[in-house]
Amino acid sequence: MSDHHISSAKFLWGVGISLFFLTFITVAVTWIQIPAPWNVVVAIAIATVKAGIVVTFFMNLYWDAKFNTLLLIMGFAFFLLLIGITLLDTLFRIDPIPSF
Numbered sequence: 001m002s003d004h005h006i007s008s009a010k011f012l013w014g015v016g017i018s019l020f021f022l023t024f025i026t027v028a029v030t031w032i033q034i035p036a037p038w039n040v041v042v043a044i045a046i047a048t049v050k051a052g053i054v055v056t057f058f059m060n061l062y063w064d065a066k067f068n069t070l071l072l073i074m075g076f077a078f079f080l081l082l083i084g085i086t087l088l089d090t091l092f093r094i095d096p097i098p099s100f
Contacts, residue, residue, distance in 0.1 A: 005060055005063035007057070007060075011057075012057075012058075015053060015057045015058065018053065019050055019053060019054070022046055022049060022050050022053075023050070025046055026043050026046045026047065026050075029042050029043050029046070030043075055072065
């Protein structure tokens with residue numbers, strides 16, 4: 001058996017409050033008049049930071065074996081590869097029947 005990390009309640013409350021604060025900022029982005037593509041970019045960036053906090057601290061990846069971190073990174077890289085291949089196929093298609 002390996003050693004398990006037990007987080008304190010104070011630490012978990014701090015992480016939870018930071019996630020709530022980032023959620024509040026994400027909602028505030030919808031009220032602020034940011035130009036069209038950038039409001040979505042900012043909201044997705046904040047959501048990515050929140051996902052990183054959840055994976056790192058709530059799922060204990062920070063204290064886990066580095067192999068599990070490697071598995072997470074490789075899974076994410078494979079996901080991006082599949083999305084990239086799909087975009088290469090759909091973005092550069094020629095319509096079989098123009099103006100149809």
